[in-house]
Amino acid sequence: MRAPVEIIDGSVVLGGSRVTPFAHRLLRALVIDTDTTIAIACLERFRGDPHGIDHVRPDNDQALADRLNSIRSHLLDWSILTMDRVRGAISYETSLIHSAPVYLRNHAGRLTIDWDCTRLLQGLGAPIDWPATMAQIAGLMSYTPRTMVAGLYRSIAGATLTAHGDTIDTHMPPPMGMPGAQSLAEQVSAETLLFDTVKALLAARDIDPQRTAIELSGGMDSALIALAAADVLGPGVLSYGAEFSGAMGAAQRDRRTLLCRHGEFEDIVLPAGRFLPFGPRSARRDRFGVWPQDESYPEIFEAFFDLLARAGVDTLTSGFGGDELYAVYSDETTDTDDRALEDHPYLTARGRALARKGGAPGSQGVIADTSWLSAAGRSQRLLRQGIWPIYPYINPILARFVASLPWEYRRDRMLLRRTLTAQLGDPVFEQDYVKESFREVAVRGIAENREYLLAMLARSPVLDADLVDRDRVLAALGGDIEALPSEEFGLLFLVLTTCCFFDE
Template sequence: MLRFCVRRDDLGHVWRPTARGWSAGRSHVTPLRHPSLEEVACGGRGRFFLSIRERCAGAPKSELPEANAPEAPWGRALAAALAWPLQSMTVVVRAGNDGGRPGTLDVHAGPWGTGSLYAVAKGGELHADWDPSRLYPLLGGDCLDPLRAAAYLAWSDAPYSRRTLLRDLWLFTVGSRGTWPMGDDPAQPLRVTYPPPVRLPRVGRVAPGGDVPDAFWRTLGASMRRWVGPGGAADGDLAAYEVSGGLDSSLVAACAATLTGRPPRTYGLTMPGAQRAGQRLRRAELIDRFGAVDTTRELTADPLLAPGGARARARGVVPWEECYHESVGALFATAAADGVRSLFTGFGGDELCAPHPQDLRAPHHRDLCAPRPHDLRAPHPHDDPPVRENTTGAGNTTGAGNTTEAENTTEAENGRAATSTPPTPVPQHLSRTAQQLLHDTLTDQVSAFDLAPPGHVAESALESVTSGSALYLRHGIWPIHPLCTPELARLCRRLPGKWRSGRTVQRDLLTGLGLRTIGRPDGTDDFSPAMVTALRGPARPLLTDLFGAPLLADTGLVDPRVLLSRYLTWADGGPGHEMEFYSAAILELTLRSVEASGQGHTS
């Protein structure tokens, strides 16, 4: 949502507006100017704040005090900015005083995760950007966090944390607060503080005669009005809908069409091979029902790690971003050329109906050393991972209270307790050092990976929202995720297991809307064959070169000879999994991107 460079020596200077943002001395804050966003700024005696945020339909106008106003009205204006109901990012600068108190800069991250901000503190300066690759020139050659890099190589997982797998690159996670500088200690010039954990409600009972699909529909509609209503981030003709033809994105597009009374503009990637027919039927059903104006692009038209592409040339590669970067980026470019400036997604829909601890036969704990189902294969470019079925069928609602009661779970019930479950096998090319790093986390993975505390929205949904933001914004598109709202997450959290199992509530709702082919499909889309084809075909020369002399060898996390040998065997049809080699290739390209950025190459 913004980028800035602030020097310690400028914290006491007066901030003044410029053509691009605000500046003080040699420091600057540059908000992202976008039709879906707005900004408010307020100066004062030795203090200044700038808040950039999503436009929200029906929100009151901000009342800002005059310049150099006293502390009380300035503080009220800041409090109002921090309470904004949609996503925001707020920078607060306070000058020091003659008594020796140093000046400080605080960053307050909003509650949604869209337009995430990354930061690097270096040499008396704090740099931040919504595009992490723009901060690469500030990183050194030894930039990988060994533990997080090992986890990424093993399971393609970048746990949601203020610490990224690039050692000095920080992420302002949802609801966090960053403070800089932290005294004169060069070891920790920036501190990012997490918000308190959210205590989530227990499963409830459906009231007699209650209509669960209707409650879901009304809650989704109320959430979406903030964006599609007058003055909202998606008000007007600049919004479109990213539709895969699956449950989640179709629900969002259908709800928007109902609220606005306009045929939705939809964009999506089409599947190759035998999956194409089923996907085409589902898209056709949405088009026929709501008059959608549909634009598609072949998934295979822009192969993963295509020769000559930006990622293949090691330009700005970010490891946690979209696997199908080339094809999704081309789709976004098409939408942007059509004038689209905001895209609704179905991110978070699968997590809404994920199993709860009380649904399972044994207590459920998050195990970072055990790959989740959607981590074992390439993620979808859109929004509909495979359904995670309730393992107890109809679901166990023992202990559930009345739906009007606000019972709470503990952190352990939220799946964030430490676990001693043994790790699953890791790729054979990981070194003993990497394997030991992962094994040493077993006693307390929450602390080892410094995981963000649980919130209303599931961690994996926040990972998707955060990791995808920069790719949208590079194409001038603001992403909107209506299935990641706290109110919808809380509603689904309280549903009895029979409504969550198999995602019954969404399927019944879609069927009731006349979208039975979408709600009850014959199969699900699988994008992994496209990755296999690319890594064994067009990308093979690239990976052979990368693994022949990898910078990763210098980290001590992989055995380069084993990596190359295993890849060539797999590329010829032998054993292995495509994500093992994709992860190694992307991490290698990340290191080369950081190296190239120091030579003036960033894109």
């Protein structure tokens, strides 16, 4: 760490070590170099910000601290990799808007950091972190740096991971208390505030309409993002989405048609039935190919992301995190999920005990763990195609605003429904809304790839007899998949995706 810093071909070179910031036109890098510290920051650019890598040498410790604090106050995404030349410690710190995590692994006295965990794991083995893995199968996985692979850590929003010697320590962000329901000032439109805020979050970035795509499922969350993007970027933006069959698919097609007509999108549609889960070309069949926390249906998104990259797209905006945006407080009447871990059909008593241990509380912020986990799960597949994701809903400022609204706005996501009606002039999202579902495609994927799945489970190291009831898993997989209750089907799907991740 005493070696001088050089910048060569977009990489920061320090003796035998090399750090290469992810290169993208929406990002910029800053190298801060003193006799005691090297800090490499990567920041999302505001429109008009400089490009490339800058290298500065502050005159003193106070100037260094001022530089770092300036980065920490940046209102878009940022991260800082810091190397302490004196102590030899290396830390990675992130903003509260964390679109794409990195993974850290200390192996044989050498720290490696990469946004693609497969490069860290190939050839080194992947010991299972049993509490985290059982928590994943139980549906209790929380948003912490811990992963299902022992010794592999993931950066998370607002946290600092520090490697020193053979250890990696975590400093979690302080809990962000929920604001509670508050009154809305007279003559203030919550619907207008929501729409304008989403537009502002998009417009702040240097987005190129010709190189941006909009994820358009036909659901409410992506609909609002798409309409805001159309207002900011104008007509002709590329959109994409899956097409399903049956009554649900017909309703979805009608909503997508309405949105495409309103936003004047150039739309790409792929039939969902052609990209079944667990199929022969599925990335789930590759070891470490798909994180189990990823979306349920990565097969079709692999095809979409490849198409987008071939079309010159390098930026994607999505409605990820919208489902979890509408907080519910304990004194508000709503349906509750009474599913108990004790009723888990596939975990033994010891497996359930480990799941409780592995499902420890996460960052405890205003943004739900499931939003962060889903975004983290898909980030590698996007970055491999050179695509940077923008998730306007995964933003603590927006989340706090929505969580502070009166219950009448948050109940059944009425704020979102009314905003869409106001923008479209059509109440389709308020009346007779048929929610899209992946279940039919998932059932077909399991049924048509049952032979592969049974063979995969037979060799899976995850199905430890002390932790998982292998016979019940195999019986469920060999039986009538379609007849399984929704809850049990979802838990079986978690078992399958977790076993796929570790399959050799």
